[in-house]
Amino acid sequence: MDENYLDELNEQQRAAVEYCDGPQLVIAGAGSGKTRVLTYKIVHLLRLGYEPWRILALTFTNKAAKEMRERVEQLVGGAVASKLWMGTFHSIFARILRANAELIGFKSNFTIYDSSDSLSLIKMILADMGLDKLAFLSGPRKGQKKYKPSAILSAISSAKNALISPEEYVRSKDLLEIDARDNRPELYAVYRAYRDRCVVAGAMDFDDLLYYTNVLLRDNPDVLRHYREFFSYVLVDEYQDTNFAQHVIVTQLTRESGRLCVVGDDAQSIYSFRGANIRNILDLRKTYSALSIFKLERNYRSTRNIINAAGSLIDKNSEQIPKTVYSENETGALIEVVKCYSDFEEAYQVASRLSQLKMTSGDSADEFAILYRTNAQSRVLEEALRKRNVPYRIYGGLSFYQRKEVKDAIAYFRLALNPDDDEALRRVINFPARGIGETTLAKLTRAAIDGNVSLWTVIQEPDRYPAGLNAGTLRKLDRFAGLITEFVQADRKGADALELATRIIERTEMLKMYLHDSTPENLSKQENLQELISGVKGFVETRVEEGSDSMSLADFMAEVSLATDQDSDSGDASEERVTLMTVHAAKGLEFNNVFVVGVEEELFPSAMAQDSPAQIEEERRLMYVAMTRAKKFCMLTYAGSRFRNGQTVCCRPSRFLRDIDQRYLRLATNDNLGDDAPKVRPTVNYTASMAGSARSLNSLRKVQPSSGAPQSFRRPGQMQPSAGKPASDVRYALHSVSEVAEG
Ligand code: ATP
Numbered sequence: 001m002d003e004n005y006l007d008e009l010n011e012q013q014r015a016a017v018e019y020c021d022g023p024q025l026v027i028a029g030a031g032s033g034k035t036r037v038l039t040y041k042i043v044h045l046l047r048l049g050y051e052p053w054r055i056l057a058l059t060f061t062n063k064a065a066k067e068m069r070e071r072v073e074q075l076v077g078g079a080v081a082s083k084l085w086m087g088t089f090h091s092i093f094a095r096i097l098r099a100n101a102e103l104i105g106f107k108s109n110f111t112i113y114d115s116s117d118s119l120s121l122i123k124m125i126l127a128d129m130g131l132d133k134l135a136f137l138s139g140p141r142k143g144q145k146k147y148k149p150s151a152i153l154s155a156i157s158s159a160k161n162a163l164i165s166p167e168e169y170v171r172s173k174d175l176l177e178i179d180a181r182d183n184r185p186e187l188y189a190v191y192r193a194y195r196d197r198c199v200v201a202g203a204m205d206f207d208d209l210l211y212y213t214n215v216l217l218r219d220n221p222d223v224l225r226h227y228r229e230f231f232s233y234v235l236v237d238e239y240q241d242t243n244f245a246q247h248v249i250v251t252q253l254t255r256e257s258g259r260l261c262v263v264g265d266d267a268q269s270i271y272s273f274r275g276a277n278i279r280n281i282l283d284l285r286k287t288y289s290a291l292s293i294f295k296l297e298r299n300y301r302s303t304r305n306i307i308n309a310a311g312s313l314i315d316k317n318s319e320q321i322p323k324t325v326y327s328e329n330e331t332g333a334l335i336e337v338v339k340c341y342s343d344f345e346e347a348y349q350v351a352s353r354l355s356q357l358k359m360t361s362g363d364s365a366d367e368f369a370i371l372y373r374t375n376a377q378s379r380v381l382e383e384a385l386r387k388r389n390v391p392y393r394i395y396g397g398l399s400f401y402q403r404k405e406v407k408d409a410i411a412y413f414r415l416a417l418n419p420d421d422d423e424a425l426r427r428v429i430n431f432p433a434r435g436i437g438e439t440t441l442a443k444l445t446r447a448a449i450d451g452n453v454s455l456w457t458v459i460q461e462p463d464r465y466p467a468g469l470n471a472g473t474l475r476k477l478d479r480f481a482g483l484i485t486e487f488v489q490a491d492r493k494g495a496d497a498l499e500l501a502t503r504i505i506e507r508t509e510m511l512k513m514y515l516h517d518s519t520p521e522n523l524s525k526q527e528n529l530q531e532l533i534s535g536v537k538g539f540v541e542t543r544v545e546e547g548s549d550s551m552s553l554a555d556f557m558a559e560v561s562l563a564t565d566q567d568s569d570s571g572d573a574s575e576e577r578v579t580l581m582t583v584h585a586a587k588g589l590e591f592n593n594v595f596v597v598g599v600e601e602e603l604f605p606s607a608m609a610q611d612s613p614a615q616i617e618e619e620r621r622l623m624y625v626a627m628t629r630a631k632k633f634c635m636l637t638y639a640g641s642r643f644r645n646g647q648t649v650c651c652r653p654s655r656f657l658r659d660i661d662q663r664y665l666r667l668a669t670n671d672n673l674g675d676d677a678p679k680v681r682p683t684v685n686y687t688a689s690m691a692g693s694a695r696s697l698n699s700l701r702k703v704q705p706s707s708g709a710p711q712s713f714r715r716p717g718q719m720q721p722s723a724g725k726p727a728s729d730v731r732y733a734l735h736s737v738s739e740v741a742e743g
């Protein structure tokens with residue numbers, strides 16, 4: 001262990017690290033070393049003799065967890081670091097739930113539904129209840145659906161994050177009144193049906209991981225006592241973004257012992273739409289009377305200009321905890337603000353300034369980030385970077401695991417582990433085609449809902465749950481069931497992930513199906529399936545190297561099913577690339593050079609925030625997060641027009657540009673544009689190009705060739721989607737425009 005770790009901290013940080021006498025809150029601005037304090041505190045606890053497997057450290061993103069783990073590894077070595085309970089809330093809670101699933105009516109092999117599974121289930125339920133067609137007939141929402149699936153899902157999510165069960169929901173007059181006012185009085189029933197179908201399918205969605213952990217600890221005093229004693233110290237990063245469910249779990253675990261250290265910054269609270277509540281930080285004092293509050297005041301990350309500019313922006317928010325921030329860094333360059341004609345020109349400007357800066361600064365591509373408010377903005381940026389041969393990596397958007405062929409294979413993996421998984425079954429019951437059509441599926445679904453059992457049970461026990469199917473169809477279902485049973489048994493007999501995954505791909509003839517014709521799309525599908533298999537292989541090999549025997553398909557899936565949209569990146573981790581991500585995903589990260597694009601009204605701040613002062617403040621905090629990611633250079637751009645939702649709209653510069661003290665800004669002009677700069681958007685036939693674009697985009701989107709790192713060492717999160725056949729720029733432009741249109 002590196003004995004001098006305390007020397008790498010300033011006095012305030014050191015005091016925070018050394019304090020282990022009770023509950024502790026570190027509240028400080030961006031870049032002041034909060035995450036560093038957490039990391040070093042873990043090292044310090046180890047130094048004091050705390051056992052690594054009894055230290056629990058919670059982060060929000062997989063990337064943050066990974067970075068923290070790497071830093072701790074450097075300080076104490078990999079052997080010790082690997083024993084820590086360190087990860088995202090969701091991954092840690094999934095682990096606790098798997099160990100105790102039976103106590104709350106689940107099996108330990110429960111499936112984790114991703115957002116598209118959840119949405120598909122909601123749609124099925126709405127259709128079943130006859131609510132899917134109800135729409136507003138007049139008024140401002142004329143023609144809009146009363147039960148919009150995504151809105152229903154987020155209402156259910158909010159209920160869960162507030163720990164409200166369907167039974168409590170229906171008893172709450174307030175909630176029922178709100179729903180009646182919003183013209184969706186049956187929401188409680190949809191929530192209940194959704195919960196019931198998830199239970200029958202042995203599945204939890206992301207919110208359930210928090211919700212059921214609470215249920216587990218609430219209803220099982222022995223389990224609660226066990227974890228209270230087991231975790232000898234709990235540390236949480238980014239506490240300002242915890243929601244009620246997370247807050248309750250953390251306090252349940254540590255209220256008695258008081259061995260808790262949380263760090264956060266109220267000015268960076270950006271997840272209220274997901275139920276995060278800044279009150280959680282403020283209320284800590286009520287929960288822990290002995291709470292000690294530490295402040296960190298020196299910013300180590302950014303130049304003074306960046307700190308001052310971001311500070312002058314966040315000052316415009318009325319609600320915040322006052323903080324002192326100072327820096328001994330250089331003054332640095334002014335923040336560049338660039339006005340562009342269109343989003344196309346904006347992308348061109350960013351790519352061009354970025355390339356230029358890369359040459360003059362000597363910074364590697366890793367030190368550049370382009371941040372945007374919404375994922376849809378990435379298309380034009382990608383195109384501009386491609387033209388300049390700038391390698392990039394996208395977080396969010398269409399990740400490897402969201403590709404159709406990969407999802408199909410994963411659905412079979414899921415069924416092998418849990419055949420009750422309705423959404424997986426629905427996905428592949430007729431894939432590859434085996435003559436089981438929509439009508440059959442509808443009949444099976446009806447019988448499953450009526451019997452309150454899974455689709456699999458209906459297929460297994462046709463006499464008990466008659467679905468009114470003819471003998472021919474029953475035979476087809478039998479063959480399908482035979483295939484799944486074969487996989488289930490192979491898993492039970494102890495097949496490792498690679499054996500089972502290979503068998504599934506072979507026996508379902510999935511790969512073979514794509515071998516029939518060699519269109520670029522099919523080729524890329526084959527490559528992606530092969531990449532999936534090499535990912536599984538790499539996973540098993542790594543486990544062997546580590547001397548671990550957890551190498552079943554379930555172990556592989558435990559890693560894969562928690563790769564969230566935001567976290568999963570599109571490129572090989574070993575190669576230097578420019579990062580493209582939403583501001584939300586950039587939380588906690590830092591780069592020498594940051595470009596924030598689309599700084600326009602109705603985009604940043606979002607159109608949805610316009611009517612609510614509280615939401616405008618949240619958007620302002622988001623802008624503050626964006627700017628404070630930059631160490632040396634920060635550029636803000638806005639366009640006069642932008643292609644959004646199928647049309648070109650005029651845009652106005654964001655109010656946030658006016659909020660920033662002008663002393664720290666430099667308004668760049670368009671004069672540095674070269675001759676090849678697109679001043680006018682190319683004319684394209686949007687409607688024509690929209691047809692089929694979603695499919696071909698799959699193969700076009702990932703554009704950088706793989707670095708050629710040995711595949712066997714790739715972990716699941718690092719899988720590389722196939723690039724497919726590189727498209728010509730023209731085709732790419734058409735597709736990216738149509739994709740924006742769709743978004
Ligand atoms: P954010 O609010 O954005 O999450 P943070 O408060 O967690 O920021 P860190 O990411 O921990 O800040 O630190 C910001 C940067 O400053 C990091 O590069 C970190 O290594 C560096 N840093 C922090 N403290 C020190 C120190 N005492 N000496 C040298 N570098 C430091």
Ligand code: MG
Pocket residue numbers: 034035036237588
């Ligand atoms: Mg941090």
